[in-house]
Structures are given as C-alpha cells and as structure tokens.
Amino acid sequence: MARKPSANNSGSGPAGVPVRRVPMRDFSRSLPMSLLRAREAVMRQFRPSLRHHELTEQQWRILRALAAVETIEVTELARTAFLLGPSLSRILRDLEARELIERRVAEADQRRAVVSISADGLKLIEAVAPSSEAIYAAITRRYGARKLAELQDMLHALENSLSAMEVAEEGSAEPEQ
C-alpha cells in the first residue's frame, strides 16, 4: 500500500517522495470537487430507479418540469430544467419520439415552440414518483431535515454571491482588437 519509491527521475524533483511540486491548494478540497462529489453521492441513489424506467436524469428533470405546468416554451423550459439549448433540443426530440411529450409552434411567434407533457408522460411520472420520493425521504432522514434545509440555503447563497461576480476574461489570448 505504501507508495514505492520510483526510479523515474525524468521529471525534476528528487524521486522517492510524493511532493507537491507546484504551490497550490490541495486539490481534493476544492469547492468544485466537493460539490461534484456530493452531487454524485446523491445521484447515485436515484439513478437505478430512473434507469429501470429508461430515463436519464435530464429527461426526468424535463418531465417533472413539464408536469408542473400546462405548457411551456422551450427557452423557459431550458431555464427551469437548467439545461443548455442544444442538450434540450436533443432530449425533446427523443422524448417526442417516445410520445412522452407534445410540441407545437406558438401561434403568435412562429419561432417559438410550446411543449407539454403527454398522457403517457404523466403516467410515467406517476410510476416513478413514489420511489423517487422514498429515496429523497431516506436521504433526508439520514442527513437530517434541518441540516438539509441549511445546506440548501447555503448553496443558494453561494449561487447568488457568484451570480453578481463578473467572470474574468483574461485578455491574454484573442486580443479582440
């Protein structure tokens, strides 16, 4: 288990000890990594259930978003389900082929598409919802309802903090003239 000293001196440092060669925050403690790991731990609970219904996580997000409204435009749906346009386009195409959703063009503006869930789509949601809710309840029990609410608050606060923060453009490439 102990890392064996290697004979690889082709790099730079003295071989044998795992040194941090560049001064940098410990990698595994970075915020993006923590968020990724936490999210993966949560999704690992849900994926099997979704999989048994031939649904991906994103398809499930879309169906749930659609179940909450009569109709919705594609752009608004992308915002709600937190998907980028291209992803949403592909998924809607597939869900439409499976007849889980319906789509028509808006009368007022021919550019816009209006989406709604189908009867089959609703049936599917009703089939998945119980186990999904059960899993969520189990997670809540394990972690603690109060702690979970607090975590959500902190996550939203983080999101709000950063939304106001402008992204550095780093003008070292593509000078834009």
Added chain:
Amino acid sequence: MARKPSANNSGSGPAGVPVRRVPMRDFSRSLPMSLLRAREAVMRQFRPSLRHHELTEQQWRILRALAAVETIEVTELARTAFLLGPSLSRILRDLEARELIERRVAEADQRRAVVSISADGLKLIEAVAPSSEAIYAAITRRYGARKLAELQDMLHALENSLSAMEVAEEGSAEPEQ
C-alpha cells in the same frame, strides 16, 4: 409575464391554471438541482481561464492530481480526480499526445499503467495556477471564508451519510432469477 390560459385540454386537469398535476416536491428545490446550480455557478468563474490554456475542467483536474505526486497508477488517478475509467482513458490519451503527461507500464504488473506529469505539463500548471488561485480567492472573499469552510464540511458530511446508504435495486425489472 402572466401565463396565459391555454386551450389545451388533451391532458387531464382543468385548463387555465398551471397546476402541479402529480404530487411531488417542488422541482427547483431538489437537492441534486441545488448542487448542480451551485457547482455551475462556481465553474463559470474558472472556465474562461482554463479555456485560454486549451484545458477542460477534467484535464485540469488530472494535471493537478499529477502535479502532487511523482507517479500514480491509472486506477488511483481515477479515484483522485473523481473520473470514471473510460473518461480517464480518453483524456490520458489526449494529454499524452499533447506531451503534457508520460505513461509507462508497471514493471511488477503489466496490466497497470503508471502516469506522471511532464516538464511541459508542469510549465502549463505554473501558467494557469495564478489566475486559478486568484479566482478561488475572489470566491472566498465574496462568500466568506468561514461560510465556505462550513459549506465544505456539510458537503463532506452529506457524502459520508450517503456512502453508507445502500442503493435500492428496485426489483421491478430484470428479475435476475
């Protein structure tokens, strides 16, 4: 802005009001969604900087993990960088082609591959690290160092809670027999 009552009665409920037609937790408040949104808010800050160096988020994770050790085996690297095997395989192939990493087979076990960062790879890290650290510092300032540490703790606690939780296999399909 007010949702116009639609004439779509093909579903089930009385048309006109955006009703939640299936009893379910409000979608936008689900934990996976909160985690996803928070993570995206964070990554949005880093992506431009990485992009200027022709690096994806995952490639950056791998280079950073490699910079902390002399050598590492692929499986261990996957665990450290939190990537699945297939993703890692592809990325290592590309990074090797760009000569940012080096790879050789382990002497003791010909199945295993041992990876290390190259001199060019180290130079690249040194080029990216400053702005990366600056962004992280800015995020910390905005959100608050103490709050950030607390959030990390809660995320790790969540991860630990769920790792002990076994995933339901839901025997409704593929009876396994």
Added chain:
DNA sequence: GAAAACTGATTAACATGTTAAGTGGTTCGG
C-alpha cells in the same frame, strides 16, 4: 501447470455538456 476466475485498462455505444455556426422568423430603422 492449464483452465477458470479475476483484475486493470481500454474500447464501444449512446446521452449530455459546451461552444460555434446555421436556419428561419421577427423587429427595427431608413
């Protein structure tokens, strides 16, 4: 010591993430 079982890594196949480009439809300025 060879077949069976196992293991580390890669490849395959399909779905999504991400950015850029394309395609119609709509609005605006002259």
Added chain:
DNA sequence: CCGAACCACTTAACATGTTAATCAGTTTTC
C-alpha cells in the same frame, strides 16, 4: 416596405458521463 439586426431554436463538432463489452495480464483452483 426592405434590408439589417435580432431572436428562438436547431445542428454541428468535439469532450465527457455512463454502462456494457472486450482484451490482455494475473491469480486461483484443481
């Protein structure tokens, strides 16, 4: 009006996520 600008959506191209299958090397078992 009519061409330029804009807008909603889709397509394209490439990278990663995810599961299953494959492949070579190693260990187990009889």
